[in-house]
Amino acid sequence: MSEGPRKTRGVHRGPRSRRIVESVREATIAELVRVGYANLTIGGVAKAAEVNRTTIYRRWPNKQALVAAAVEPLLETYEVDPGTGSLVGDLRALIERLRENLERPDARALTRVLMLNIPDLHDVVYASGERTIGAFDRAFTSARARGELGPEADLEMMSHLIFFGMLYWLIRHERFPSERECTRMLRVALASAPGVEVPDPAPADGSS
Numbered sequence: 001m002s003e004g005p006r007k008t009r010g011v012h013r014g015p016r017s018r019r020i021v022e023s024v025r026e027a028t029i030a031e032l033v034r035v036g037y038a039n040l041t042i043g044g045v046a047k048a049a050e051v052n053r054t055t056i057y058r059r060w061p062n063k064q065a066l067v068a069a070a071v072e073p074l075l076e077t078y079e080v081d082p083g084t085g086s087l088v089g090d091l092r093a094l095i096e097r098l099r100e101n102l103e104r105p106d107a108r109a110l111t112r113v114l115m116l117n118i119p120d121l122h123d124v125v126y127a128s129g130e131r132t133i134g135a136f137d138r139a140f141t142s143a144r145a146r147g148e149l150g151p152e153a154d155l156e157m158m159s160h161l162i163f164f165g166m167l168y169w170l171i172r173h174e175r176f177p178s179e180r181e182c183t184r185m186l187r188v189a190l191a192s193a194p195g196v197e198v199p200d201p202a203p204a205d206g207s208s
Contacts, residue, residue, distance in 0.1 A: 021069070023049040024056060028066045029106050032113050037067070037121070068124045071110055074101050075128060078135040087143035088198050091162060091186060094135050098166055099176045133163045143196075153193050161189040 027049035031040055040063045046053045060066045077100075082093035101107050114125050140155040149155065165185050169177045177185065179201035186198045 020049075020051060020055060021059075023051065024060070024066070025070045025073070026106075028070045029109050032067070032070075033109050037063070037113055037116070037118055040066070042066075064120055064124060067110070067113065067121060068127075070106075071114075071124065071128055074104070074107050074110070075131045077101065078132050081135065081138055081142070085146075087139060087148050087190075087196060088186065090139040090142070091136070092182070094139060095162075095166060095182055097135075098132075098163075102170060102176060133159060136163050148196060149193055158189050158193070162186065165189065 024045060027045045028040075031044050031048055035044065042053055042056050042060075042063065045063075045066060046056050049056075056066070060069055077097050078094070082090045084090050084093055102111065114121060114128065136159040137155070140149065140153075140159050143149045144151075144153065144155065162185065166177060166182070169181070169185075183198055183201055190196050190198060
């Protein structure tokens with residue numbers, strides 16, 4: 001499997017390097033929006049980022065690597081587990097991270113590209129999905145280790161139902177599910193886990 005999504009790791013060696021990485025990332029996303037992946041070029045990104053082409057080639061040898069680098073900051077948020085001490089708490093925290101990511105303009109632009117089923121980006125899509133759903137998988141594994149879930153619980157299926165349920169809700173309704181809708185989805189996905197209760201979401205400030 002390609003290591004593309006982790007391409008920017010190890011190149012943040014100083015303020016100038018960080019500025020270059022961020023400029024190239026912003027330029028990559030802007031060019032994807034402007035010309036699409038098929039017409040994305042190293043030269044076009046270099047011009048938009050106001051850097052030399054050789055500067056880009058040293059870090060990102062092709063446009064697949066550029067897209068992977070653009071996705072990377074969105075994925076890093078899933079590498080630190082919430083650690084709330086409960087399955088429902090962890091899941092709600094991860095859902096909120098997912099919401100915050102998917103509501104970002106750069107994330108929306110990248111998601112539109114990744115959903116086009118472009119063969120050149122299959123490795124990027126797969127690796128991105130694995131790293132994102134991996135956070136949900138770990139939440140279920142930790143819950144089992146704490147004794148919240150028994151050996152009969154199908155952790156993989158519950159994780160998939162929640163993660164992909166959120167994504168396809170967004171696709172169908174063109175918005176992320178509300179807190180109450182997330183609660184309903186959690187209750188359905190966790191219905192086969194006896195003893196796990198999903199309370200109603202806390203009321204918004206100022207509500208009774």
